[in-house]
Each structure stands twice: as structure tokens, then as C-alpha cells.
Amino acid sequence: MFCCFNNSYKLFARAVRRVDAPARRVEGSVLWLSQVNERAARNLRSEAGTRGIDPERIVFAKRVPSLADHLAAAAGDLFVDTLPYGAHATASDALWAGPVLTCTGETYAGRAATSPLWPSAC
Numbered sequence: 001m002f003c004c005f006n007n008s009y010k011l012f013a014r015a016v017r018r019v020d021a022p023a024r025r026v027e028g029s030v031l032w033l034s035q036v037n038e039r040a041a042r043n044l045r046s047e048a049g050t051r052g053i054d055p056e057r058i059v060f061a062k063r064v065p066s067l068a069d070h071l072a073a074a075a076g077d078l079f080v081d082t083l084p085y086g087a088h089a090t091a092s093d094a095l096w097a098g099p100v101l102t103c104t105g106e107t108y109a110g111r112a113a114t115s116p117l118w119p120s121a122c
Contacts, residue, residue: 003032003076005090008040010082032076035060088112
């Protein structure tokens with residue numbers, strides 16, 4: 001199970017391609033996202049469908065009181081970050097739950113998630 005708990009405004013077409021790439025390569029996997037409004041959920045599922053991913057493989061987690069509670073309950077195998085706007089504090093918190101897949105972007109907003117990974121980031 002892959003997860004990305006970034007805010008939904010970071011999930012536009014280019015970011016969705018990056019986030020759904022591992023899900024396309026691992027048969028039977030799901031992509032677990034933070035709960036968003038119905039319109040955003042419909043758009044994300046539609047985008048997945050146009051990219052050849054069964055829209056049912058996108059699962060939305062209900063919000064809990066704190067990110068720490070959310071990550072403690074997470075059963076994701078890999079947190080997948082977005083670009084060009086990275087996860088920032090969410091990636092740092094996600095490290096407590098498991099591994100994080102990210103890339104170093106060209107701007108501060110795209111480099112923030114690699115900071116807690118340095119010097120292992122490439």
C-alpha cells in the first residue's frame with residue numbers, strides 16, 4: 001500500500017502521475033490519500049482511470065485529530081511525496097511510520113522533504 005497524505009492542492013496532474021507511478025507497477029496495490037472533498041475525490045479517481053489505474057485502487061483516509069494519530073494508524077508501506085510542492089512536515093512525520101520516497105525539487109517547496117533525509121538523499 002502506497003500513501004500520500006499531502007494536502008489535496010498538491011495533487012494536480014503532474015503530481016498525480018508521480019504519486020501513482022508505484023501503484024501502476026505493483027499489481028493489487030492501492031494508493032491511500034487524505035480525505036478530500038467529493039469533487040477532488042471524483043477528479044483524482046477520474047485521472048487515475050485515464051491513466052489506466054482502477055479508480056477503486058484510490059482509498060481516502062478519514063481525518064483524525066492529529067497527523068501523529070493519522071500516521072500511527074497508517075498501514076502504508078511507502079509514503080510517496082509530490083513535486084513540485086513537497087510534503088514538508090508531513091514527510092518528516094511520515095518517517096516515523098515508515099520509508100518516504102521523494103525527490104529533490106528545484107525550489108524550496110520542492111526540497112523540504114529531502115531535508116530530514118540528508119545526507120542519504122540523492
